[in-house]
Amino acid sequence: MGVKCLWEILQDVKATRSLSDLRDQTLAVDLAAWICEAESVRHMQNAVKNPYIRNLFYRVSVLLDHGVRMIFVTDGTPPDLKRDTIAKRLGKESGSFSRGSRNRLNSKFKECCQLLDQIGIPWLKSDGEAEAMCAYLNNEGMADACVTSDGDVFLYGARKVYRNFTTDKRHGEIEYYDMDVIEEKLTLNRRSLVALGLILGCDYCDGVHGIGKVQALDFLKIDQNSDPIYQLKKLVRNVKPVINEEKKPTHCSFCKHKGSKKDHLKSGCDVCYSNCKLSKLDNRKCTCSWHAGETVRKQKNLEISIWEKAKQDPSFPDQNVINEFLRERKIVTNKKLQRKRPNLKGIAELVSDKLDWSEERGVEKALPIWTNWIYVMNEQGHQAKPLRIVKERKKEGTPMFEVVWEICDCDVDEITALEPQSGFKEVFPDMANEFLQEKEKQQKEKKKKPSKKKDTEQTKGKKMTDFYGKKKIPNLEKMEKIQPTQDTSKKGVIEILDDKAEVLTPKSPTKRGSEDIDTLASVLASVSIASRAPSDAEPPKTHDVTSDDVSFALNFSLGSSLLQTPVPRPNREKIDLAIIDKENLGDTAVKIPETESDIKSPPSSALVEPGSPVFMTLADRLRLREKN
Numbered sequence: 341m342g343v344k345c346l347w348e349i350l351q352d353v354k355a356t357r358s359l360s361d362l363r364d365q366t367l368a369v370d371l372a373a374w375i376c377e378a379e380s381v382r383h384m385q386n387a388v389k390n391p392y393i394r395n396l397f398y399r400v401s402v403l404l405d406h407g408v409r410m411i412f413v414t415d416g417t418p419p420d421l422k423r424d425t426i427a428k429r430l431g432k433e434s435g436s437f438s439r440g441s442r443n444r445l446n447s448k449f450k451e452c453c454q455l456l457d458q459i460g461i462p463w464l465k466s467d468g469e470a471e472a473m474c475a476y477l478n479n480e481g482m483a484d485a486c487v488t489s490d491g492d493v494f495l496y497g498a499r500k501v502y503r504n505f506t507t508d509k510r511h512g513e514i515e516y517y518d519m520d521v522i523e524e525k526l527t528l529n530r531r532s533l534v535a536l537g538l539i540l541g542c543d544y545c546d547g548v549h550g551i552g553k554v555q556a557l558d559f560l561k562i563d564q565n566s567d568p569i570y571q572l573k574k575l576v577r578n579v580k581p582v583i584n585e586e587k588k589p590t591h592c593s594f595c596k597h598k599g600s601k602k603d604h605l606k607s608g609c610d611v612c613y614s615n616c617k618l619s620k621l622d623n624r625k626c627t628c629s630w631h632a633g634e635t636v637r638k639q640k641n642l643e644i645s646i647w648e649k650a651k652q653d654p655s656f657p658d659q660n661v662i663n664e665f666l667r668e669r670k671i672v673t674n675k676k677l678q679r680k681r682p683n684l685k686g687i688a689e690l691v692s693d694k695l696d697w698s699e700e701r702g703v704e705k706a707l708p709i710w711t712n713w714i715y716v717m718n719e720q721g722h723q724a725k726p727l728r729i730v731k732e733r734k735k736e737g738t739p740m741f742e743v744v745w746e747i748c749d750c751d752v753d754e755i756t757a758l759e760p761q762s763g764f765k766e767v768f769p770d771m772a773n774e775f776l777q778e779k780e781k782q783q784k785e786k787k788k789k790p791s792k793k794k795d796t797e798q799t800k801g802k803k804m805t806d807f808y809g810k811k812k813i814p815n816l817e818k819m820e821k822i823q824p825t826q827d828t829s830k831k832g833v834i835e836i837l838d839d840k841a842e843v844l845t846p847k848s849p850t851k852r853g854s855e856d857i858d859t860l861a862s863v864l865a866s867v868s869i870a871s872r873a874p875s876d877a878e879p880p881k882t883h884d885v886t887s888d889d890v891s892f893a894l895n896f897s898l899g900s901s902l903l904q905t906p907v908p909r910p911n912r913e914k915i916d917l918a919i920i921d922k923e924n925l926g927d928t929a930v931k932i933p934e935t936e937s938d939i940k941s942p943p944s945s946a947l948v949e950p951g952s953p954v955f956m957t958l959a960d961r962l963r964l965r966e967k968n
């Protein structure tokens with residue numbers, strides 16, 4: 341829970357950061373926060389096994405890919421203060437307090453840390469609350485920032501904090517708070533925040549009943565030069581503050597200065613020398629002794645209010661709470677807080693087991709963690725070997741190689757993955773150079789013998805009707821019972837690039853025959869499967885897996901022509917085929933903003949229903965063409 345209203349108080353200094361801003365930083369991550377976030381998404385709970393493992397695995401993968409270092413922190417034994425406070429609130433004996441939920445969390449910590457060990461990410465157990473250790477690491481310069489949703493982290497001494505953390509760009513940027521800005525703009529330092537915790541209430545005390553954040557902040561402003569905790573202690577230890585009640589002297593209603601209007605009309609005002617007859621002047625300030633004392637009287641009233649309410653709790657302010665936040669900490673571990681070499685096979689086995697993935701998928705998802713390590717360390721290693729470079733590709737503008745890897749000592753023989761050219765060239769210069777030289781040679785030969793075929797000429801201006809007119813009509817009976825392709829990647833239609841997007845690449849335009857129709861039907865079947873994702877699920881707010889309601893388009897080839905189906909999501913049932921000639925087709929690889937889980941969700945029946953509008957559109961057209 342943390343300090344009551346703290347995030348509201350910090351609202352004005354909230355900044356945002358994107359993932360790329362985090363490059364080269366070391367983050368101290370409060371692991372419990374990530375587990376709780378994953379557990380709180382209902383959509384994930386029912387659809388995914390062990391969402392906290394999945395969440396951790398994906399976030400760590402993305403952060404490593406962005407050049408971010410991490411140290412994870414798990415909670416140790418909570419301070420007695422916390423147990424007592426929460427037990428008091430719940431009206432229970434302190435001993436029985438939520439031992440069950442602690443045990444459940446501990447078993448999840450254990451599973452998560454097993455995964456972190458395989459990935460080679462350091463973690464440590466706090467000697468108390470996890471956010472306290474995160475703050476310590478940050479304060480000591482071992483971490484550049486903390487990742488937590490618990491505001492107590494500032495009271496424990498954190499300097500930079502990321503909150504509502506996400507690695508999914510669709511969920512926007514990450515909230516960022518900097519203690520330097522808090523000190524400068526809000527004139528609140530660590531000790532003022534501890535004082536706020538004492539007044540407003542936190543995990544370790546209930547605060548002063550009846551005092552809100554405005555009054556608490558006003559109290560801290562009374563004497564900016566004195567220590568806020570001392571200021572609070574002094575107030576409560578002393579006798580009740582007294583106000584010098586001074587009767588307000590008569591003020592002129594015209595010029596707002598001391599004296600009656602009657603006197604001013606007669607003999608003028610001593611302050612402004614007006615005879616108080618002319619037009620009124622607004623916003624006049626009076627500097628008489630009564631007005632000068634007004635601010636002090638307000639402050640005294642506030643102090644009296646806090647004094648009276650705080651006196652109801654004889655232990656206020658509790659020195660134990662102050663000590664908990666400000667005590668010296670030490671790391672209770674001999675572990676080095678540095679990244680270690682990942683165990684590719686270990687990661688793959690663990691995620692396959694925990695997330696119900698095939699062994700191949702486990703290896704495929706674990707491989708980028710291994711390759712990231714070899715590029716960072718510039719070592720070839722022995723857990724996976726590149727067999728060959730297939731071709732050059734681009735991912736978000738970065739030049740990549742499509743590489744076939746051999747996974748050593750593993751049942752999965754080969755995995756194809758995209759590798760950044762820069763990193764790959766550093767570690768495997770011979771293979772990269774050989775590929776590039778070969779490519780250059782081929783390009784030179786191509787220039788010498790220009791191709792006589794002009795595909796663009798042939799396809800230009802072609803209509804869908806032309807295609808059907810010439811095409812041999814395949815067996816419609818067979819088509820209606822076509823099996824939906826659940827894993828189209830094996831057919832070379834959909835290639836998995838990463839967790840978020842699937843890229844559809846057109847098939848080679850040289851292939852002809854009924855196979856193309858099958859491919860088209862498969863693609864449409866996949867689309868109809870994808871479009872049948874449950875729509876009544878509550879859209880998750882904080883998790884990586886979600887489905888955006890946007891339109892997308894599919895490009896694919898049919899015979900020698902490239903086709904595109906625009907699929908606006910609200911009308912996704914009505915998919916129209918439009919032929920687009922090669923010249924007008926800019927980007928042939930179109931990203932589909934669908935999550936993996938949606939794409940891969942199994943169809944409700946094994947066969948594509950004959951009544952599916954997606955499918956019938958095509959079949960009807962073919963029948964129509966046959967009749968004519």
Ligand SMILES: [Zn+2]
Pocket residue numbers: 592593594595596597600601604609615616
């Ligand atoms: Zn006057």
Ligand SMILES: [Zn+2]
Pocket residue numbers: 592595596597609610611612613614
């Ligand atoms: Zn006056």
Ligand SMILES: [Zn+2]
Pocket residue numbers: 591596597598626627628629630631
């Ligand atoms: Zn006055």
